[in-house]
Amino acid sequence: MVDYRPMWTELDLDLEKHDMLLQALPGMYESTFLTQENRPEAMDYFDFVVGEIHGLRVKELMDHKAAGGKVVGLYCVFVPEDLILAAGAIPVGLCAGTQFSVPDAEDVLPRNTCALIKSSFGFKVGRTCPYVQASDFVIGETTCDGKKKMYEILAGYHPTHVMEVPQKKTPLGRELFLAELRGLRAKLEAETGMDITADSLAQATAAIEAKRRALKRLHAIRKARPVPISGLDALLVTQISFYDDPVRFTEKVNALCDELDVRMGKGEGVATADAPRVLVSGSPMAIPNWKLHRILEESGAVVVGEESCTGTRYFDYLTPENDGSLTGQLGAIADRQLETHCACFTPNDERIEDILTLAREWAVDGVVHYSLQFCHTFANEAVKVEKALAEQDIPLLRIETDYGDEDVGQLKTRVDAFLEMIRP
Ligand code: BJ8
Numbered sequence: 001m002v003d004y005r006p007m008w009t010e011l012d013l014d015l016e017k018h019d020m021l022l023q024a025l026p027g028m029y030e031s032t033f034l035t036q037e038n039r040p041e042a043m044d045y046f047d048f049v050v051g052e053i054h055g056l057r058v059k060e061l062m063d064h065k066a067a068g069g070k071v072v073g074l075y076c077v078f079v080p081e082d083l084i085l086a087a088g089a090i091p092v093g094l095c096a097g098t099q100f101s102v103p104d105a106e107d108v109l110p111r112n113t114c115a116l117i118k119s120s121f122g123f124k125v126g127r128t129c130p131y132v133q134a135s136d137f138v139i140g141e142t143t144c145d146g147k148k149k150m151y152e153i154l155a156g157y158h159p160t161h162v163m164e165v166p167q168k169k170t171p172l173g174r175e176l177f178l179a180e181l182r183g184l185r186a187k188l189e190a191e192t193g194m195d196i197t198a199d200s201l202a203q204a205t206a207a208i209e210a211k212r213r214a215l216k217r218l219h220a221i222r223k224a225r226p227v228p229i230s231g232l233d234a235l236l237v238t239q240i241s242f243y244d245d246p247v248r249f250t251e252k253v254n255a256l257c258d259e260l261d262v263r264m265g266k267g268e269g270v271a272t273a274d275a276p277r278v279l280v281s282g283s284p285m286a287i288p289n290w291k292l293h294r295i296l297e298e299s300g301a302v303v304v305g306e307e308s309c310t311g312t313r314y315f316d317y318l319t320p321e322n323d324g325s326l327t328g329q330l331g332a333i334a335d336r337q338l339e340t341h342c343a344c345f346t347p348n349d350e351r352i353e354d355i356l357t358l359a360r361e362w363a364v365d366g367v368v369h370y371s372l373q374f375c376h377t378f379a380n381e382a383v384k385v386e387k388a389l390a391e392q393d394i395p396l397l398r399i400e401t402d403y404g405d406e407d408v409g410q411l412k413t414r415v416d417a418f419l420e421m422i423r424p
Contacts, residue, residue, distance in 0.1 A: 226269020231303020
């Protein structure tokens with residue numbers, strides 16, 4: 001066992017509180033993941049990564065810093081990882097998925113703020129996340145109101161750069177986002193002392209693109225009946241994609257897919273062919289938020305897709321062809337990022353179309369719309385989602401929850417009733 005305490009001390013973590021967090025994780029992980037039957041062997045790697053969540057990967061980041069590199073934290077898929085990589089820095093998605101850090105946030109932020117915002121902010125003020133501590137600065141974005149106001153406060157605790165994200169998918173919105181990308185490029189070059197060139201950006205985009213393609217491949221495999229991987233495991237893989245080394249991660253996801261291809265060939269699945277197939281759509285589920293998937297799958301459903309930023313909104317859109325110049329590449333990155341159909345956009349009809357396509361092509365029996373409490377964008381958009389699904393006779397269950405366990409019993413009852421109704 002490696003002793004990471006000197007590293008955590010160097011990162012100025014609150015060691016006592018951090019110990020409490022680390023003590024809670026293994027039990028939760030074991031009861032959620034390791035009790036699943038017939039798991040693919042290639043999930044061993046992802047179990048290992050979670051086991052080392054505050055250890056080995058953080059050490060890699062610290063080694064990178066010791067060699068003169070920078071680490072950049074992010075909270076949203078609108079922030080292009082490839083631009084950060086092209087400056088020789090490591091992008092890392094920050095912890096934002098647990099109730100553990102919420103009380104620290106509530107000492108500062110209003111309680112009626114979404115759990116994702118409170119959890120991420122609480123990790124910083126409580127000094128319990130080694131990733132934010134290791135980051136030289138974080139990049140926020142003007143997506144929802146809660147986040148953008150939180151970043152103003154976060155800037156008092158940690159260096160923070162905020163990118164403006166347009167609210168509309170118009171040519172003017174694209175111009176604005178492109179200007180923000182240029183500003184981010186200048187910021188990254190100033191922080192790292194490295195030039196972002198056409199070559200370094202092309203290489204970085206290729207690495208991120210390979211990761212997205214591997215995730216798309218995994219997602220496509222979930223069309224199979226019976227499905228060869230649980231929704232919990234697939235969600236975990238996507239969650240890990242935000243902080244693992246992209247090249248190693250891509251190899252491991254492709255190895256997992258190879259194994260799943262063999263399983264499919266033999267007709268092997270993790271659930272019976274008649275298990276209700278569910279698409280989950282809505283707010284992202286940052287690690288270790290496994291609450292809804294666990295309830296659904298323990299109740300006998302199998303989750304075959306996530307229309308979410310810890311799902312298709314992260315990996316579905318690839319960078320369009322361009323002339324390879326720096327200007328051309330930045331334009332293509334702007335186009336790619338603006339295909340992220342986040343509920344912060346108005347209008348956002350493309351997201352509804354995506355949900356209908358996923359429901360049809362992944363042959364789902366029902367959709368669960370998931371919004372975090374106090375997330376007004378996704379909760380309001382659920383009205384349009386409900387109408388569109390009703391027109392296609394696709395059953396929908398709307399869930400609004402947070403990271404706490406208090407409502408698990410009630411959610412289970414609602415999920416059971418829904419599954420009873422949609423069971424094929
Ligand atoms: S691109 S979904 S990752 S903003 S759940 S904090 S919207 S109140 S997370 Fe998101 Fe980027 Fe959009 Fe995706 Fe606000 Fe809602 Fe909370 Fe949210």
